[in-house]
Amino acid sequence: MQTALVLAASGQWSQFVAGIELLRVDWRDVLVAGGLAEGDWPERLNVELPDQDSVD
Structure with a gap:
């Protein structure tokens, strides 16, 4: 759920808060x-969340 909230917010605080209300x-x-x-x-x-060991 946390990841879904962050992805849905797309870096916008207001979208994050809206996501919490939706939750x-x-x-x-x-x-x-x-x-x-x-x-x-x-x-x-x-x-969206690549394995840190495989990131160049």
């Missing part, structure tokens, strides 16, 4: 907003 209503909507609601969520996380 209070329905946590699934936060997954959708963060792009982590579909079956490809592991790949999305790998793109």
